[in-house]
Amino acid sequence: MTTAGHNSLNTSSVNTLVICGHGMVAQRLLERLVAQPRLPFGRIVVFNGEACPAYNRIQLSALLAGDASEHSLCLQPPDWYHRHNIEVHQGDPVTAIDRDTRTVVTASGRVQSYSRLVIATGSRSARLGIDGEDLEGVVGFRDLRDTRKLINISQRHRRAVVIGGGFLGLEAAEGLRSRGMAVTVLHRSNHLLNRQLDPTGGALLETALTERGLTIRTRTSPAALLGRDSVRAVQLDDETLISTDLVVIAAGITPNIALADTAGLNCDRAIAVDARLQTSDPAIFALGECCQVGAQTFGLVEPGYQQAEVLAQVLCDNASTAAFEPAVIATRLKISGIPIFSCGQTQPDGDTESVIWQDHETRHYCRLLIRDQRLTGAVLFGETSDGPWYSERIQQADDISPYRAHLAFGKPYCDAA
Ligand SMILES: Cc1cc2nc3c(=O)[nH]c(=O)nc-3n(C[C@H](O)[C@H](O)[C@H](O)COP(=O)(O)OP(=O)(O)OC[C@H]3O[C@@H](n4cnc5c(N)ncnc54)[C@H](O)[C@@H]3O)c2cc1C
Known part of the structure; x- marks a missing residue:
């Protein structure tokens, strides 16, 4: 879907800002850009991998639990983009960046030139690297498509295993439980939310979730996912088998860096940027979950929002002294009653x-x-x-x-x- 007119080959020399990815942080950047006193770009063109405009990804947990509707996740009404003269190409991911000609190529074959390029490709669910991950019924929990799939499976099946006892895994487990599934959570560490809670907090959480009907197994990892076409069981590292109709993989995230890496930009675990969010190419910037500042990568939206503030100023004023400094960010579990x-x-x-x-x-x-x-x-x-x-x-x-x-x-x- 395109929300404003375009040419399929657009290499005009108008000062063009191209944004690759339309997630929560790219949307915040757009909102901060249009609020700047002087916008130096004749065109702003956004390419998105997903087939819908930016939405509140955080609320996917509430959508899965039946506490929110898809409509309520919308971040801006569709006419917002027209009103601000922003071209958004949904469902047309960027497949290559040519830094010599300053163009990007998209999956549909569109070629778009840029004077400044922003990469905001976020992350994806990390893979476990075990047999059976590609079976039917093995799902990540990252986007609207995953969430629709989880809801659909929960309406037809009864048993689920969630791999990962972090925020994402627990919110997925509780959402599926509230939809009537019998859910087992597998967690590698000694206690749940081991990055956010101490052992006592983890034990209190485990008791609260167990009382709600979740089965929690800590200090265990899956060794393989078994099934012919669809997943039928999870085999644990101690050989135990757990029968299931659905496996949700929520064991961390992997920043989407392939585009930047292939284009020769400096990458480590994510795309390396400085405090101005500039990559190793002065015309290309990155922010959100796909970027890395020093040794730090990001898995929460707040640092991305702070980066969007800084980058809007940097893009609109070359002499801007705005700089991103990672701060201590608080986290909350989005499970009601806990x-x-x-x-x-x-x-x-x-x-x-x-x-x-x-x-x-x-x-x-x-x-x-x-x-x-x-x-x-x-x-x-x-x-x-x-x-x-x-x-x-x-x-x-x-x-x-x-x-x-x-x-x-x-x-x-x-x-x-
Ligand atoms: C279920 C769930 C619950 C969460 N809860 C919380 C929470 O409570 N608090 C919190 O702080 N954070 C939470 N998060 C994390 C938060 O959603 C992310 O930190 C935030 O969305 C990161 O924004 P982003 O723009 O960097 O990436 P994303 O929002 O992931 O957006 C990246 C976009 O880029 C697109 N893309 C990828 N590759 C390409 C390409 N080549 N071309 C074009 N487009 C591309 C992707 O399809 C995606 O739409 C949650 C995440 C999930 C999945």
Whole structure:
């Protein structure tokens, strides 16, 4: 689908910004660009791999759980692009970048020249590298197509195995459970959400999910997915077999870097960019989940949004001093009735002290990590309303000694102290 007129061969010399990918971060970039006082581009052309305009990918979890409609995921009404004179080509991914002629080629054969190119191709579900991954009924959880497929299978089948006990896996598992499936979650580490929670938080979460009816198996990995055409069972590393009709792979993400890599741009785990989001080619920029700043890659939307702010300024003003600096980002689990908040450091090390508060009856749990009288991490389970306040203390590196004794009880007590 095209939302504005185009030529199939367009190599005109108009100052053209081409954006490759139309996910959440590319959309935020477009919104920031049209808000700039002076837009130096005669044309903005967007190519998207998916067959629909940018949508709220985060809400796919709610869509799977039946708590949101496809329509509600829409980020802008269709006429927004026309109004801002932005050409969007849906379902026509870029297949090659020619840096010598400054053109991109798309799957439909379109050739489009650019004066500036932005790569915002995001990531895809990581593959496990085991037998059976290509069987029917083995699905990732990344986009609208995956989610439709999961909903469809849940209406016809009863058993599911979700591989990965991180945010994505747990949200997929809970969504499928709420649609009536019997779901087993397999997680390699000792406790669920091991990157966001400490072992106590992980154990509380496991209890809460088990009580809802999920089967959780930690410290285990799949060795193979079995079936003739469709998946029928998961074989674990200890030879156990779990019968299933559906396998959801939610064991991490892989940045989409093939385009950039083939074009000779510097890539590591993702596309290497500097603080201005510029790649090793000064005419090409990258942001969102496909980029890497220093050693850091990104799996949350907030850093991508901050990058979009910076890149809009850089693209509109060459002399701009805007620079992206990775910040500590808080995460929340989107499973209703199980509030979890995690920010910064989650495991103590030799230099940190822990303040722990737990109410066994209400199952509220709070672990705060402190180094040199500064808060460095917060894990909250059950009661998370003070999460943003803790997150602010971590960001600002405030001296917490005046109210340290009250810290675990939250903002009102600390303010009063
Ligand atoms: C189910 C789910 C729940 C999530 N929940 C949260 C959450 O609660 N909080 C949070 O912060 N983050 C969450 N995330 C992650 C968040 O969605 C991502 O961080 C964010 O979408 C990244 O944006 P992006 O624009 O970099 O990539 P994407 O949104 O993935 O967009 C990239 C787009 O580029 C397209 N593309 C790829 N290759 C090409 C090509 N060659 N040519 C043209 N187009 C191409 C892709 O098809 C895709 O549409 C969630 C993700 C999922 C899947």
